[in-house]
């Protein structure tokens with residue numbers, strides 16, 4: 001395997017030399033390495049640092065590949081790190097990277113599910129190629145304080161590959177105009193139900209969709225009472241594909257309407273999914289502080305993303321401005337004007353990190369249309 005040394009953050013890493021062909025999938029290199037995930041890794045460093053504070057927590061990247069995530073956490077945050085991968089070539093590269101960085105990180109070579117089932121870690125990072133579903137149960141069992149989870153199977157989660165979403169996550173996704181948020185909420189709903197098996201609960205700290213992946217940072221706690229409270233935030237979204245009406249119902253045995261309360265047509269159902277918060281505003285502030293105090297290749301984009309997350313409303317869906325304006329046969333007004341108009345009408349409204357042409361609001365669709373046509 002041909003390798004080269006690259007630098008991310010303040011860490012040097014040996015990685016496989018990738019072919020320069022367009023659309024060359026990083027998964028076809030002998031050891032997985034995707035330079036386009038630098039933002040995800042920069043944010044990983046900032047989020048884990050913000051969460052740990054001065055505590056010396058244990059951290060594992062169970063699907064380590066080159067070991068880049070774990071080595072960066074050891075170097076740039078100073079936690080007690082383990083990096084695991086069952087592939088021999090990956091393991092050898094992890095060992096090389098530990099040596100290159102004179103790191104105290106431990107290199108392991110186990111089946112991820114075996115490792116997670118036989119040991120506990122404060123922070124479990126699950127960064128698979130594709131779906132995290134095969135590892136969710138063991139990760140929920142192992143994590144004492146925090147879960148960091150990536151999903152790149154956005155099509156099943158968003159409803160584009162519905163049957164696969166149902167199989168992997170035990171939930172029904174719908175392909176709506178807010179599909180990335182639907183995907184993140186289906187993923188979080190599955191994690192919440194999995195944690196509940198172990199009398200654990202989660203509070204989302206930062207959960208986002210970016211290009212072709214989702215990523216969630218979740219604070220984890222042990223305790224049946226908190227787990228029960230968490231489960232109350234799992235429920236269903238009712239969506240009308242005829243008029244755009246949507247509502248949500250909390251609970252696994254929620255009573256949902258069969259027809260749309262707005263246009264009386266058939267209403268569709270998505271879930272069970274997570275209806276609670278996606279981010280913790282105080283945590284986002286800490287992450288912004290961590291980003292600002294570090295030399296990171298993606299600083300600007302990462303900061304913009306976390307700011308948008310911190311400012312967006314805690315409402316489970318959003319509206320696509322262009323879609324509504326097309327239906328109303330009007331030119332889309334500037335986004336800020338729409339948000340201001342809704343606020344003047346007494347509603348809450350914000351941009352969303354999920355889409356640059358969309359907004360969140362607690363205003364019913366009728367009021368949104370009225371504000372747009374004024």
Ligand SMILES: C[S@@+](CC[C@H](N)C(=O)[O-])C[C@H]1O[C@@H](n2cnc3c(N)ncnc32)[C@H](O)[C@@H]1O
Nearest residue numbers: 032063064065069085086087111112127128129
């Ligand atoms: C997407 S890569 C990880 C990327 C890495 N975390 C990063 O930031 O670059 C997934 C890795 O998981 C490893 N893997 C897949 N299934 C595994 C299993 N059941 N146990 C251990 N490793 C596994 C693969 O060998 C591959 O190296």
Ligand SMILES: [Zn+2]
Nearest residue numbers: 240243260263
């Ligand atoms: Zn309707």
